[in-house]
Amino acid sequence: MFRRATGLLxxxxxxxxxxxxxPYSTDLPAAPTADSTFVEAWKKVxxxxxxxxxxxxxMKPRPATPPSxxxxxxxxxxLPYASELSTKEVDMVxxxxxxxxxxxxxxHVATIAELKPGVLSVHEGNEVKKYFISSxxxxxxxxxxxxxIAIEAVPVDQIDPGLVQKGLAEFxxxxxxxxxxxxxxxxxxxxxxxxxxxxxxxx
Amino acid sequence: MAMAALRREGRRLAPLxxxxxxxxxxxxxxxxxxxxxxxxxxxxxxxxxRMKSVKNIxxxxxxxxxxxxxxxRAIQVKAENSRGLWQPFTALLGDTASVDVKKNxxxxxxSDKGLCGGINSTSVKTSKALKKLTAGPxxxxxxxxxxEKAKAQLIxxxxxxxxxxxxxxxxxxxxxxxxSVLADDILKNVEYDAxxxxxxxxxxxVSFLPTVATVLSPExxxxxAESGGKLGELDSYEIEGGETKSEVxxxxxxxxxxxxxxxxxxxxxxSEQGARMSAMDSSSRNAGDMLDRLTLTYxxxxxxxxxxxxxxxxxxxxxxxx
Numbered sequence: 001m002f003r004r005a006t007g008l009l010x011x012x013x014x015x016x017x018x019x020x021x022x023p024y025s026t027d028l029p030a031a032p033t034a035d036s037t038f039v040e041a042w043k044k045v046x047x048x049x050x051x052x053x054x055x056x057x058x059m060k061p062r063p064a065t066p067p068s069x070x071x072x073x074x075x076x077x078x079l080p081y082a083s084e085l086s087t088k089e090v091d092m093v094x095x096x097x098x099x100x101x102x103x104x105x106x107x108h109v110a111t112i113a114e115l116k117p118g119v120l121s122v123h124e125g126n127e128v129k130k131y132f133i134s135s136x137x138x139x140x141x142x143x144x145x146x147x148x149i150a151i152e153a154v155p156v157d158q159i160d161p162g163l164v165q166k167g168l169a170e171f172x173x174x175x176x177x178x179x180x181x182x183x184x185x186x187x188x189x190x191x192x193x194x195x196x197x198x199x200x201x202x203x
Numbered sequence: 204m205a206m207a208a209l210r211r212e213g214r215r216l217a218p219l220x221x222x223x224x225x226x227x228x229x230x231x232x233x234x235x236x237x238x239x240x241x242x243x244x245x246x247x248x249x250x251x252x253r254m255k256s257v258k259n260i261x262x263x264x265x266x267x268x269x270x271x272x273x274x275x276r277a278i279q280v281k282a283e284n285s286r287g288l289w290q291p292f293t294a295l296l297g298d299t300a301s302v303d304v305k306k307n308x309x310x311x312x313x314s315d316k317g318l319c320g321g322i323n324s325t326s327v328k329t330s331k332a333l334k335k336l337t338a339g340p341x342x343x344x345x346x347x348x349x350x351e352k353a354k355a356q357l358i359x360x361x362x363x364x365x366x367x368x369x370x371x372x373x374x375x376x377x378x379x380x381x382x383s384v385l386a387d388d389i390l391k392n393v394e395y396d397a398x399x400x401x402x403x404x405x406x407x408x409v410s411f412l413p414t415v416a417t418v419l420s421p422e423x424x425x426x427x428a429e430s431g432g433k434l435g436e437l438d439s440y441e442i443e444g445g446e447t448k449s450e451v452x453x454x455x456x457x458x459x460x461x462x463x464x465x466x467x468x469x470x471x472x473x474s475e476q477g478a479r480m481s482a483m484d485s486s487s488r489n490a491g492d493m494l495d496r497l498t499l500t501y502x503x504x505x506x507x508x509x510x511x512x513x514x515x516x517x518x519x520x521x522x523x524x525x
């Protein structure tokens with residue numbers, strides 16, 4: 001009887017120490033899916049209501065910066081009405097930044113670029129897709145992820161040259177006859193966009 | 204004296220006890236003035252009227268449910284397409300919901316029309332709780348309200364805190380141009396360090412999650428960048444803009460606000476239609492249940508009146524016989 005008791009005790013001791021040595025399977029890597037400081041602050045002040053979610057919990061976390069330059073650039077090209085390209089792996093993109101056309105390759109330095117109306121071209125292997133975009137922003141992250149956000153984008157082959165010429169003439173005329181600053185600014189924008197469209201069609 | 208009081212009490216209680224012997228449903232349907240006991244045909248008429256009106260209500264709610272379902276289908280596609288819009292901003296600037304700034308502006312997105320379940324109340328509750336959370340010494344919190352329903356609820360106790368209120372958002376189908384003009388309006392007229400947009404995110408047709416998205420002003424971004432965290436990496440980004448860094452950050456902040464607001468308004472519209480669908484569905488089901496109960500009552504009343512008439516006739520006949 002006592003032999004069995006000692007056996008039981010020994011088994012219990014081993015199991016408890018073993019469980020402490022085993023790592024908890026619920027340990028998560030550092031990449032929280034919710035802003036914990038917000039949740040805690042909420043719970044302290046308003047304990048009855050569930051804290052609202054924040055955008056972080058709805059987003060897939062981005063990978064960290066790899067130690068070596070990756071071979072492909074991952075592009076997210078979004079518009080208010082659609083995600084044109086989402087996590088597409090490409091070789092290079094050329095974006096129409098306000099300072100001129102900018103080529104982005106994998107391993108590009110992290111940049112926030114403001115875009116002007118112009119042509120965005122996506123190079124994947126041998127194929128090149130060109131879009132004419134209205135202005136927007138482009139974020140290039142250190143982990144070779146590029147986010148391009150534009151308001152409107154049209155594939156270049158869908159643009160009608162006749163309408164472009166007409167629009168350009170119309171806005172140039174408006175610019176010369178503009179009286180107030182607001183009208184001048186609007187006409188200026190129209191002229192810029194249409195000349196960019198023109199060069200997109202020719203270039 | 205006591206006997207007289209008891210007699211008076213008895214007289215008062217007597218008329219009360221007899222209606223309770225009849226079924227409870229019938230007494231709830233028929234108020235004492237309309238159907239004095241003994242006029243049985245009128246009580247079936249009343250039940251029949253009630254059944255007709257409940258049936259009409261059921262038809263209306265069923266139609267509203269189908270309308271909401273079709274509107275939901277249309278707008279769900281657009282909302283899901285717009286979900287990619289805010290992700291680059293969160294990837295760049297992180298999610299700063301716990302930021303501590305002096306001037307908070309809570310933008311509450313709600314619907315204009317009612318009969319959409321509890322989503323507007325949840326938005327208002329969340330906004331009020333956020334106001335409590337961000338309150339403190341020399342900190343101020345203001346509201347910008349989009350939509351009639353939240354305005355009606357917030358105006359009751361926070362009238363002086365509402366800076367701007369915008370209604371009739373969905374008169375024309377939602378598009379980015381409209382929202383960007385709205386965002387421009389808000390940014391021009393409201394001073395803020397942090398904008399918190401409260402809306403209901405559309406998870407599925409039956410689940411809507413209250414969500415708060417935070418947009419910081421450029422100055423707040425600079426301050427947070429200095430203190431580190433996700434925004435601390437902002438300095439490592441080169442700025443290509445042809446203008447000064449602060450101008451680019453200003454444009455970025457405005458663009459972020461309009462994009463996040465667009466997505467918020469779309470998701471809320473989706474949630475509104477989904478909530479209306481489930482509200483109207485449960486309403487039609489309730490009306491159906493009510494109709495069943497009324498039909499049973501109607502039949503019981505009808506059969507009871509037929510039986511009483513038969514009894515009268517038969518007892519009259521048997522009384523005549525002998």
